[in-house]
Amino acid sequence: MVEKGLLIVLSGPSGVGKGTVRKQIFSQPETAFEYSISMTTRKPREGEVDGVDYFFKSREEFETLIEQGKLLEYAEFVGNYYGTPVDYVRETLDAGKDVFLEIEVQGASQVREKFPEGLFIFLAPPSLSELKNRIVTRGTESEDLIGRRMQAAKDEIELMDLYDYVVENDQVDSACRRINAIIVAEHCRRERVAIRYKKMLEVD
Amino acid sequence: MVEKGLLIVLSGPSGVGKGTVRKQIFSQPETAFEYSISMTTRKPREGEVDGVDYFFKSREEFETLIEQGKLLEYAEFVGNYYGTPVDYVRETLDAGKDVFLEIEVQGASQVREKFPEGLFIFLAPPSLSELKNRIVTRGTESEDLIGRRMQAAKDEIELMDLYDYVVENDQVDSACRRINAIIVAEHCRRERVAIRYKKMLEVD
Numbered sequence: 257m258v259e260k261g262l263l264i265v266l267s268g269p270s271g272v273g274k275g276t277v278r279k280q281i282f283s284q285p286e287t288a289f290e291y292s293i294s295m296t297t298r299k300p301r302e303g304e305v306d307g308v309d310y311f312f313k314s315r316e317e318f319e320t321l322i323e324q325g326k327l328l329e330y331a332e333f334v335g336n337y338y339g340t341p342v343d344y345v346r347e348t349l350d351a352g353k354d355v356f357l358e359i360e361v362q363g364a365s366q367v368r369e370k371f372p373e374g375l376f377i378f379l380a381p382p383s384l385s386e387l388k389n390r391i392v393t394r395g396t397e398s399e400d401l402i403g404r405r406m407q408a409a410k411d412e413i414e415l416m417d418l419y420d421y422v423v424e425n426d427q428v429d430s431a432c433r434r435i436n437a438i439i440v441a442e443h444c445r446r447e448r449v450a451i452r453y454k455k456m457l458e459v460d
Numbered sequence: 461m462v463e464k465g466l467l468i469v470l471s472g473p474s475g476v477g478k479g480t481v482r483k484q485i486f487s488q489p490e491t492a493f494e495y496s497i498s499m500t501t502r503k504p505r506e507g508e509v510d511g512v513d514y515f516f517k518s519r520e521e522f523e524t525l526i527e528q529g530k531l532l533e534y535a536e537f538v539g540n541y542y543g544t545p546v547d548y549v550r551e552t553l554d555a556g557k558d559v560f561l562e563i564e565v566q567g568a569s570q571v572r573e574k575f576p577e578g579l580f581i582f583l584a585p586p587s588l589s590e591l592k593n594r595i596v597t598r599g600t601e602s603e604d605l606i607g608r609r610m611q612a613a614k615d616e617i618e619l620m621d622l623y624d625y626v627v628e629n630d631q632v633d634s635a636c637r638r639i640n641a642i643i644v645a646e647h648c649r650r651e652r653v654a655i656r657y658k659k660m661l662e663v664d
Contacts, residue, residue, distance in 0.1 A: 413657050422653035441645035449626035453617050
């Protein structure tokens with residue numbers, strides 16, 4: 257019996273740089289996990305290739321897949337659907353390979369319900385840690401702006417609660433290094449390794 | 461208030477290569493944690509320096525420290541005491557620095573009781589995974605020898621239960637890389653980061 261792969265979910269607030277980080281991770285020759293290509297109803301941008309960047313679908317096709325339960329998660333975002341085809345994810349995990357998803361926070365909570373054992377990584381904006389300093393050092397901020405910034409930071413901290421790990425996207429290289437470390441570590445988790453050894457030795 | 465450092469405990473069966481792995485980790489310029497030097501009553505070997513390799517103590521001195529509760533853990537091994545001075549560990553953690561212990565499995569369980577939140581890494585012999593193959597491929601092993609080997613492997617798996625991570629010491633470089641990854645990952649654990657952010661922003 258093949259040991260199941262690990263489902264790796266990278267998410268975080270819109271605009272935090274998830275796509276950039278994901279692309280850099282997959283540009284590394286040592287990356288040994290599979291990228292799950294998302295499906296979308298938005299039009300391809302210049303240079304985007306169907307089946308590489310996204311699976312481009314019509315709204316009708318997408319809604320049929322939703323009805324058929326063929327999406328692990330989906331969300332509507334600025335008038336377009338984005339989602340993850342579930343079959344590819346299940347088949348790849350069953351074949352013992354790790355699957356990497358880069359999705360919006362809305363989708364991540366849907367995935368957590370279906371794959372509670374997945375590895376959920378929250379990419380946090382560096383502004384979160386800079387916020388306090390900026391608030392303190394700039395004397396010029398209005399009470400109102402400070403209040404709104406604090407609220408945004410609190411909201412982001414609350415979003416984290418679903419995740420196993422938080423990586424601050426201060427620099428892309430350093431964020432990628434930390435994400436890789438988290439995946440390596442996860443494969444060394446005692447529960448995981450002990451099960452592997454026990455199966456191997458057929459002891460109970 | 462300074463965030464407390466992380467207590468990293470590397471342990472594993474006698475002879476697995478803990479010392480070699482630890483030395484390689486501390487030879488890396490990027491290593492940012494402090495090594496807790498052990499105390500022993502055994503005689504210094506050729507080239508060993510007091511306060512670098514070990515703190516060398518007499519049996520009387522060591523037993524006084526035990527009585528005074530000055531040892532985080534200790535064990536007797538081939539007629540000599542080995543232990544970890546507790547003050548250095550506490551002071552370094554309180555100063556916000558990570559502390560790295562390389563100790564025997566006996567000592568590791570004592571540390572787990574006092575620092576349940578520590579990061580416990582079990583260095584496993586590669587023989588554990590090779591065992592099955594060797595047993596199967598060599599037709600020449602006696603029933604008795606196979607039985608004893610299987611028992612030894614089961615004992616090692618049971619020893620793992622106390623630990624958070626298991627790293628197989630197949631190659632020193634690769635074991636060190638995985639240990640470093642585990643430490644990086646631990647610093648990104650959501651609980652840890654969320655506490656840091658919350659403190660920083662003074663939100664509740």
